[in-house]
Every structure is written in C-alpha cells, then in structure tokens.
Amino acid sequence: MPKSKQQRVFLNVPYDEQFERTYLAYVAALSAMGFLPRATLGIGGNRRLDRIASLIESCSYSIHDLSRIQLDRHAPRTPRFNMPFELGLAVAWARVNQHHRWFVFESVKRRLAKSTSDLDGTDPYIHNGTVRGVMREVCNAFVSPNQPTVPQMMRMYRDLRRGVPKILRNAGTTSLFTARVFSDLCLAAAGLRRKYVGKT
C-alpha cells in the first residue's frame, strides 16, 4: 500500500451549520493523530458517485458519522441518506480490499441498532454530540503508541475555531463546507499539530 494512502481518512459527515463544531472537531482530532482528512466537498457533476468511490478507495480508513439521521426542516422533509450510502460504499470496498477499515460514529447509544440494523454486531463510537467526545472516540478508534492527549487536541480545536472567521474571510465565503475552506482547515490543523503535539 502506498505510504500516502495509509495516512488518509475519508470523513463522511453531514455538511450543515448545526454540525460545524463536530466537523471542526473531526478535522482537529484526525490532524492531531497525523492523518489527512479527505471529504467529498467540492465534488460535483454527473460523475459524483464515481469520484466519491475513488476518494474512498484512495483512503485506508473511513469515518462515518451517522448522528444526523433526523428529517430536515424544509419541505419535502427528508432524512439524509448520503452518510449511510457512503458507509455502504466503504463497507463494500472493505470487503474487496482487506486494508480498508471503516468506523461508525454516533451521538446516541443504541440508536444505530434502530436506524441501521444491518450493522448489528458493529460497535459504534458514541461521541455524545460533543467536541470532547469526538476527540475521545477518535483516540479510541485509532490506537497509536504516540497518541496526542485529549487536552492537546482540545487546544488545537480551540485555536482552529478561533481562526475560522479569518479562514472564511480569506476564502471569500461564509460556509465552512467548501473545498477550499476544507483544505485550509486541514493545513491549519496540521500546523497546530506541530505547535501543540510536536514531532513533525
């Protein structure tokens, strides 16, 4: 397996304002571990599905957050199917490629058994919808001898969050969920890793 692939994590999360804190927490936590988060932001067009599949295939790990399963506010009210769908793609890919590992994250205990009973026997990582919970569960999912501590990760998160308005202004947007902002956030988080965790 190429080295660069080993360090990539496919991040499958909802892109909405209410999820911003959790989204930033994932970026900070994965960067603190030394990973490069990858997401479907900026992928569009007719061949979107193919590109999502190739993105999953280019990563060694994938994190699927199924905590936002409720109906949206706007008519017609629909649940979000993208996250479970992409989880399905990752599971299928992991069956073909033994090196790919996938993880399910949830905010509520035992809800996964109700929402996606096909995953019975899979232990989801419950983050309780909190930033600290995301940090804790990412540490539980990936075991490393030189793991950063949760307080270090929290420091990274706070600095990252503080820098968000500047990053948005720099990118000329108001949304965190654009390709440019995502890559800027990943780089900023990697820089904060060097500042607070060191070693790189």
Add this chain to the structure above:
Amino acid sequence: MSRPTKLEFKPLSLEETAKQLGIPRQRARRILSLIGADVVPNPHGLRAKRRTVRYKVARKSARIR
C-alpha cells in the same frame, strides 16, 4: 468493523500535508500565519518560526521595546 486499529505509519508532516492538499507554499504560509500556527515548540515555550510574518513582527516589537 469498529474495533481499535493499531496505527502503523509515520504521522504526516506539515510540508507533506500541504503537498497532498495541493496548497502552494505561499498560501500555506499565509494560512499558518492567520491561525497562529507559525510557531515552533522549544524548551522556553512557543517561539515564532524564522522567516514568518509572526517572527518579523516579534523581532520588530522587541527592537522597539
């Protein structure tokens, strides 16, 4: 799945991260400066990294003092 995975890789360096994200060096410097990440840890705490805006500002303010 969802069981702890032992990591067997070297954490990605900052330079490699920028490369993989396709961010040019100049833009990378600007982002790191924006976020206050252009400092390096040393035994005396955090120090501004050389050849960064933060470093120059720190030197200048030290001269004024």
